[in-house]
Amino acid sequence: MTQSDCAQAASVFDRLSQSYDRFNENPQVRRFRDAIYKMIDPWLSPDASVLDFGCGPGSDFPFWLDRGLSVDAYDISPQMVDVAKSKLPVDCKINVRLGSLDELEGPYDVILANFGVWNALPSDLDVHQQMRQHLNPGGVLIVVVMPPLHLMSAFSQLLSGDWSALWRRLHHREAVTSDGWLFSYVSRSSFAPSWQVIDSRSLGPLLSTPAQSERFLMARFWNALIRPLDRLVSRVCWFGGDHLVLVLKNPN
Numbered sequence: 001m002t003q004s005d006c007a008q009a010a011s012v013f014d015r016l017s018q019s020y021d022r023f024n025e026n027p028q029v030r031r032f033r034d035a036i037y038k039m040i041d042p043w044l045s046p047d048a049s050v051l052d053f054g055c056g057p058g059s060d061f062p063f064w065l066d067r068g069l070s071v072d073a074y075d076i077s078p079q080m081v082d083v084a085k086s087k088l089p090v091d092c093k094i095n096v097r098l099g100s101l102d103e104l105e106g107p108y109d110v111i112l113a114n115f116g117v118w119n120a121l122p123s124d125l126d127v128h129q130q131m132r133q134h135l136n137p138g139g140v141l142i143v144v145v146m147p148p149l150h151l152m153s154a155f156s157q158l159l160s161g162d163w164s165a166l167w168r169r170l171h172h173r174e175a176v177t178s179d180g181w182l183f184s185y186v187s188r189s190s191f192a193p194s195w196q197v198i199d200s201r202s203l204g205p206l207l208s209t210p211a212q213s214e215r216f217l218m219a220r221f222w223n224a225l226i227r228p229l230d231r232l233v234s235r236v237c238w239f240g241g242d243h244l245v246l247v248l249k250n251p252n
């Protein structure tokens with residue numbers, strides 16, 4: 001990972017650090033996190049060592065604190081790290097550190113890269129290799145990624161005439177933010193052959209995005225209507241969703 005990749009990601013997420021908790025309060029995001037926690041729980045023994053990689057403002061700290069686990073939490077954004085640290089109770093077992101792959105210690109039993117951290121990483125094999133080095137034998141890497149295809153995002157880009165962004169997302173699997181930062185969309189195939197997928201679930205394959213549901217009454221209505229079907233589809237819909245949860249093991 002180059003210095004400039006890291007510096008650009010850090011400055012983008014520095015700017016989001018004060019508003020990120022508003023996103024976390026979105027009811028749909030909360031439901032997504034609950035579904036993610038159900039998939040993590042089976043891997044958490046009471047003495048499990050955990051890495052929360054790209055912890056952001058400590059979005060998952062309530063979950064770790066509730067489980068009483070020892071957690072190393074890293075983030076590349078100094079301001080995200082400040083917000084995360086400000087949430088920690090005294091004498092807890094969560095260590096928050098400013099840093100990225102090169103600074104990791106470990107190894108760990110469970111590594112979580114939640115809500116799009118992997119989309120912000122450079123897409124070369126070195127990232128996979130580095131992550132595998134920090135995993136104990138039998139340990140799992142749990143990634144929650146934004147995949148190229150999400151039906152309601154594609155539908156809204158089609159309707160708004162934003163076809164070049166849609167093509168870029170589906171075909172080139174990338175997008176550029178308004179401040180010029182390039183990030184990638186990540187699918188299940190991005191993890192082969194470095195990882196073996198042992199569990200997966202799509203989050204909201206048929207739902208609108210949390211941002212759409214916040215802005216539009218129609219999106220909230222659609223979500224309420226379609227949620228029972230969405231729950232059924234989420235286990236078998238392998239290709240996408242608002243996010244995609246993958247539980248991965250080192251195949252060697």
Ligand SMILES: C[S@@+](CC[C@H](N)C(=O)[O-])C[C@H]1O[C@@H](n2cnc3c(N)ncnc32)[C@H](O)[C@@H]1O
Nearest residue numbers: 009013054055056059075076077100114115120
């Ligand atoms: C979309 S946020 C997700 C935050 C948190 N995991 C959550 O579930 O809300 C992505 C986070 O990854 C961090 N990040 C991006 N690139 C990183 C890198 N190379 N190393 C460590 N953290 C990184 C960002 O600073 C940001 O806080």
